[in-house]
Amino acid sequence: MGRRRGIMSERLKEELAKELGFYDVVQNEGWGGIKAKDAGNMVKRAIELAEQQLANQNR
Numbered sequence: 001m002g003r004r005r006g007i008m009s010e011r012l013k014e015e016l017a018k019e020l021g022f023y024d025v026v027q028n029e030g031w032g033g034i035k036a037k038d039a040g041n042m043v044k045r046a047i048e049l050a051e052q053q054l055a056n057q058n059r
Contacts, residue, residue, distance in 0.1 A: 008046055016042045 006013075013031070017023040022038045034042075 012046065013042065016045050020045065 008016075014023065014026070017026050017034075017038075020038065020041055022034055025033050025038075
C-alpha cells in the first residue's frame with residue numbers, strides 16, 4: 001500500500017507549526033520529529049480554520 005498524499009499543503013503545515021510553537025522541531029528533525037500531541041493539535045487547528053472559512057462563505 002502506498003503512502004497517502006497529504007491533504008494539507010506544506011505552507012499551511014508550516015504556518016500551523018509556527019502558530020503552535022513547534023516549528024523549530026520540524027526544521028531540526030523533520031515532520032517525523034514532532035510529538036503525536038502536536039500533530040493532533042495541528043489537525044484540530046486546521047479543522048477550526050476550515051470551519052471558519054466555511055462559515056464566512058455561507059454568510
